[in-house]
Amino acid sequence: MNRRRVAITGLGLVSPYGGDLADFFRRLCAGESAVRHLLTDDAPRPLSMPFVSCPDFDPDAALGKPLASMMDRFAQLGMAAAFAAWDDASLARHAEGNTRDRWGCAWGTALGGTLAYEKGYRELWQKGRERLSPLAVVLGMNNAANAHISIQLGLGGVSMSHTVACASSSIAIGEAFRRVRSGEATIMVTGGSDVPQAYGVARAWEALRVLAPGDADSAPRACRPFSADRRGLVLGEGGAALVLEDWDHAVARGARIHGEIVGYGSSCDHSHLVKPDAAGQVRALRDTLDDAGLDSSDIDYVNAHGTATAEGDPVEIAALKTVFGDAAGRLAVSATKSMHGHLLGAAGAIEAIATVLALREQHLPPTAHLTELDPACAGVDHVTVARQQPLRAALSNSFAFGGSNAVLAFRAVAS
Amino acid sequence: MDCIGLIREFLKDRLGADPEAVVPGALLADLGVDSLMMLELMFEFEDHFGIKLASDLKTPGTVGELVELMDRLIAEQKS
Numbered sequence: 309m310n311r312r313r314v315a316i317t318g319l320g321l322v323s324p325y326g327g328d329l330a331d332f333f334r335r336l337c338a339g340e341s342a343v344r345h346l347l348t349d350d351a352p353r354p355l356s357m358p359f360v361s362c363p364d365f366d367p368d369a370a371l372g373k374p375l376a377s378m379m380d381r382f383a384q385l386g387m388a389a390a391f392a393a394w395d396d397a398s399l400a401r402h403a404e405g406n407t408r409d410r411w412g413c414a415w416g417t418a419l420g421g422t423l424a425y426e427k428g429y430r431e432l433w434q435k436g437r438e439r440l441s442p443l444a445v446v447l448g449m450n451n452a453a454n455a456h457i458s459i460q461l462g463l464g465g466v467s468m469s470h471t472v473a474c475a476s477s478s479i480a481i482g483e484a485f486r487r488v489r490s491g492e493a494t495i496m497v498t499g500g501s502d503v504p505q506a507y508g509v510a511r512a513w514e515a516l517r518v519l520a521p522g523d524a525d526s527a528p529r530a531c532r533p534f535s536a537d538r539r540g541l542v543l544g545e546g547g548a549a550l551v552l553e554d555w556d557h558a559v560a561r562g563a564r565i566h567g568e569i570v571g572y573g574s575s576c577d578h579s580h581l582v583k584p585d586a587a588g589q590v591r592a593l594r595d596t597l598d599d600a601g602l603d604s605s606d607i608d609y610v611n612a613h614g615t616a617t618a619e620g621d622p623v624e625i626a627a628l629k630t631v632f633g634d635a636a637g638r639l640a641v642s643a644t645k646s647m648h649g650h651l652l653g654a655a656g657a658i659e660a661i662a663t664v665l666a667l668r669e670q671h672l673p674p675t676a677h678l679t680e681l682d683p684a685c686a687g688v689d690h691v692t693v694a695r696q697q698p699l700r701a702a703l704s705n706s707f708a709f710g711g712s713n714a715v716l717a718f719r720a721v722a723s
Numbered sequence: 724m725d726c727i728g729l730i731r732e733f734l735k736d737r738l739g740a741d742p743e744a745v746v747p748g749a750l751l752a753d754l755g756v757d758s759l760m761m762l763e764l765m766f767e768f769e770d771h772f773g774i775k776l777a778s779d780l781k782t783p784g785t786v787g788e789l790v791e792l793m794d795r796l797i798a799e800q801k802s
Contacts, residue, residue: 374738374755442762 314488315558315565316718318399318497318551319661320392322385324544324648326364329396333665336673337694341528341647343542350507351434357514358522358530359505360544360649379447379456380424382417385547385654386453386501387460393497393549394461397563403462412465412493413454414484416477416500418653420450420469423506453501453547465493471653474613475574476500478656478706478714481550482572485716488552495557499549499657513543516582518617531650532677533614533643534621534685541615544649548657550664567664568719570701571600577711584620584707589627592713593703597631600717602701604632607639607717609672609702610688611663614643615650622684624707629687642691646676656706660716663704667720670699724771726790726797733767747787754786768793774800 323332324342335342346359367376367384370391376384390413394401424447431437446452451469458467466487470480477500484498504510513519520540522530531542558565573595577588597604613624621643629636644662651658666672671694678692701719708714724732727745734740738755745754756764765776774796783789 373736377737378759442759442766446759 310491312489312491313555314485314569315553315555315563316550316567316569316664317553317558317563317565318393318397318549319566319664320389320394320396321548321658321661322362322365322388322546324360324362324546333662333669333673336644336647336662337671339647339674339676339694341676343528343530343647343649345522345524345527346505348507355505355507355510357510358520358527358542360542360546361505362545375460378443380421380452381545382419382421382423382501382503383452383456385503385545386415386417386499386549387456389499389501389547389549390457390461390497393499393551397551397553399551401461406464408462409464410493411463411495412487413457413463413467413497414480414487415454415457415469415498416472416480416653416656417450417453417469417502418471418473418476419502419504419506419509420471421448421452422509423503424448426506426508457497461497463497472712472714473708473710474650474652474655475706475708475712475714476653476656477548478660478704478716479574479712481569481656481660481716482574482714484552485569485572488554494554496552497549498552499547500651500654501547502651502653503545504543504652505545510543519543520616529677531616531646533612533616533646533675534625534682534690535616535678536680536682538616538618538621538682540617541645542649544651546648546651546654546658548654548661550657550660565721567667567721569716570719571596571602571717572715573599574712574714577713579711581711582709584623585711586623586627586630588711589624589705589707589713590630592715593627593631596703596715596717602717605635606701607703608697608699609640609663609666611659611666611702611704612641612643613705613707614645614675616643616645620707621682624705625685625687636688639688640672640691640697641688642673642675644673646678656704656714656716659704659706663702663718667699667702667718670720671696672699726793727786729767729771730764730786730789733764745786747785747790749786750784751786751789772797
């Protein structure tokens with residue numbers, strides 16, 4: 309099979325810290341948490357939980373009011389991230405003619421327009437309205453983000469959304485990668501966005517008893533992956549995007565190449581809806597290495613799924629120990645969710661960005677707040693303080709409820 | 724607020740359109756009103772004037788035609 313190399317030429321996100329991409333990575337490396345305490349005025353009981361918001365995000369300013377008013381917040385975050393990645397790739401927003409008919413978009417979102425539908429329910433059931441805005445359908449549809457991205461950037465190829473819980477955007481990135489590698493697409497915009505602050509969604513997560521507790525003082529330290537005193541995950545909103553480009557096309561136009569995406573593997577535990585299984589994760593990890601033509605000894609860093617749940621963290625470390633064997637003790641691992649939270653359908657995308665930046669900068673972001681390691685999570689080289697280190701290739705794990713696993717492999721590019 | 728006032732306010736809010744450009748002779752399409760936005764405008768009229776618009780209403784082409792249509796329906800349904 310003819311395989312094209314795939315360059316990553318654009319990275320963009322709506323940062324929970326409010327700054328740009330460089331600022332985002334700098335803060336991750338400083339171990340700075342974006343987690344804050346969320347307190348809403350919802351009835352009958354306000355939401356009160358550690359959460360990651362993007363408070364500085366102004367949709368009207370980022371997108372212009374006419375465009376922003378056609379979108380729910382998940383699509384706004386996605387569009388803003390895609391614009392940022394597109395600009396970062398030095399591509400013109402306006403397409404000339406039909407030159408982009410082989411360019412596409414693959415987007416990840418776990419919740420899609422849930423927030424828009426929830427607003428509709430509030431109108432109907434709380435405010436006694438009898439009807440909804442004619443925009444309700446196009447605001448709420450799960451493919452709204454990729455549809456807007458394709459329209460705004462003139463992408464005439466495939467435009468699709470992937471909903472695979474916490475693996476949504478890793479699967480979107482993987483599927484986009486395959487399209488470029490096979491030559492079907494020249495460029496793919498990919499990534500994910502989600503807004504888990506919908507009242508019904510946040511309450512549902514609370515009911516699962518997997519959310520970390522915290523108040524205004526303790527919220528920044530609420531998410532502690534691999535730590536003996538971890539208490540659960542922290543939800544967050546956000547959007548993150550990558551531009552994947554045919555290598556020769558990128559080189560021909562003199563694009564800056566942040567890194568190379570070289571492998572993608574996926575699997576299903578096929579055993580339990582929420583209890584992860586190391587065997588399923590091992591298959592996804594090994595499939596990814598095979599797909600990339602890499603040996604486990606080529607991998608210098610793993611950005612872990614690491615949500616800080618009691619059950620999930622030790623299983624992931626067990627899977628890594630199985631795949632990396634005796635060398636696992638030297639494998640650098642960190643869970644950046646400790647700082648940017650769990651963005652559900654956007655988690656894989658924001659972590660892919662963190663992984664690509666780690667390779668580009670040869671700098672490892674840490675797992676924050678990891679002072680006392682849970683013995684059940686021991687056996688790898690936990691990065692607790694950022695450090696400079698030669699890095700050749702890295703993996704990013706996303707392991708979803710439902711047992712869907714997705715792993716992405718990236719390689720550093722000599723600058 | 725009268726009909727043209729509602730259209731001016733809506734288009735200023737949604738598209739940043741200059742209210743002075745919203746005159747009876749202006750084509751709605753030229754002002755940036757597409758089929759989806761037309762539905763929104765009708766929704767606004769229903770809300771604001773408490774009227775009910777039939778789903779098979781013929782789509783007006785100009786601001787003037789829209790105003791005329793709405794004035795007529797408001798008068799009919801209020802009487």
